[in-house]
Amino acid sequence: MKLKGIKIxxxxxxxxxxxxxxxxxxxxxxxxxxxxxxxxxxxxxxxQYQEETDGLLPIKTKPxxxxxxxxxxxxxxxxxxxxxxxxxxxxxxxxxxxxxxSIVTPDEDPRVKLIDLRITEAVRSVHVKLDTYRSKNLxxxxxxxxxxxxxxxxxxxxxxxxxxxxxxxxxxxxxPIVMNTDGELYVDYRIDLQxxxxxxxxxxxxxxxxxxxxxxxxxxxxxxxLAYTIEDDEVVFLETSIND
Numbered sequence: 001m002k003l004k005g006i007k008i009x010x011x012x013x014x015x016x017x018x019x020x021x022x023x024x025x026x027x028x029x030x031x032x033x034x035x036x037x038x039x040x041x042x043x044x045x046x047x048q049y050q051e052e053t054d055g056l057l058p059i060k061t062k063p064x065x066x067x068x069x070x071x072x073x074x075x076x077x078x079x080x081x082x083x084x085x086x087x088x089x090x091x092x093x094x095x096x097x098x099x100x101x102s103i104v105t106p107d108e109d110p111r112v113k114l115i116d117l118r119i120t121e122a123v124r125s126v127h128v129k130l131d132t133y134r135s136k137n138l139x140x141x142x143x144x145x146x147x148x149x150x151x152x153x154x155x156x157x158x159x160x161x162x163x164x165x166x167x168x169x170x171x172x173x174x175x176p177i178v179m180n181t182d183g184e185l186y187v188d189y190r191i192d193l194q195x196x197x198x199x200x201x202x203x204x205x206x207x208x209x210x211x212x213x214x215x216x217x218x219x220x221x222x223x224x225x226l227a228y229t230i231e232d233d234e235v236v237f238l239e240t241s242i243n244d
Contacts, residue, residue, distance in 0.1 A: 034091065034114060034169075034220075035089065035091050036219070038090070038091055039112055041085065041089070043112040045058075045079045046074065046103065048082075049079060049082060050110065058075050059074060059106075060073045067223075067224070067225075068104075069115070069211075069221035069223055070100075070224075072102055072106050073100055074101040074102065076088045076094055091114075098117050098118055099114040099115060099116060101114060101115075102221055111215075114169075116169040116220060116223065122164040122165065122177075123185055123187065125164055126153065126160075126177060126185055127185060129158040129159060130158060133157060140179060142154060142179070143155075143179075146237075147236075147237060150178055150179070150180055150242050151178065151180075152178065153177055153179050168192050169218070169220040170189075170218050170220060173192060173195075175187050175188055175189065175191070176188045178226075185224070186225060186226050187222070189214070189222045189225050190236075190237075192214060192222070193228055196214055197210070197230070197235065200213055204230055206231055209227040209229065209238060209241075210229055210230060210235070226241045227240070
């Protein structure tokens with residue numbers, strides 16, 4: 001009888017541990033999936049905040065030269081203080097998720113979009129190795145030249161067996177990293193943009209920055225991107241953005 005009780009106790013402990021391990025994984029999985037309801041909730045809160053503050057937005061302070069799609073990050077504390085939201089979305093980085101919530105077109109029609117932080121982490125992993133390399137070498141580890149002032153990354157020189165896996169939040173395509181003459185890293189979204197141009201109506205002309213076609217048709221922004229335009233119906237880098 002005693003032995004039976006011990007066995008039951010052990011089973012209960014094992015089940016308790018198993019369920020305890022599973023719950024965080026389930027929650028983590030949920031936090032990796034873009035949630036339309038959460039986006040809508042934050043969008044509504046942002047608009048209400050703007051109305052209550054005579055046009056101000058609940059954003060964190062960033063340098064004026066910050067990249068446009070990473071410049072207006074939402075400060076959830078400001079929304080909570082006005083009781084416009086009760087808690088930070090589960091998909092948000094601040095609550096264990098893999099997204100940062102960002103605002104685009106803040107001066108015209110503020111729209112809430114997502115930055116996929118798995119891209120941030122992939123770029124950061126290369127940056128770490130690049131910084132180590134630059135501390136010992138005069139020039140960045142240039143690979144083949146893509147066009148004037150823009151290069152592939154020579155990962156062998158960085159001691160990496162293969163490029164990091166960057167999965168596009170727009171198309172699930174594998175995206176490469178490119179580098180300018182100063183050693184600054186960017187994600188190359190040309191394949192995504194070409195698909196979007198083929199799929200969605202647009203009126204872009206040569207010289208226009210066409211990244212908005214991704215933003216307008218998806219919940220994400222193209223983080224760590226250069227500007228792109230079209231030339232002879234093909235997506236090319238906007239030259240003025242390469243060495244800005």
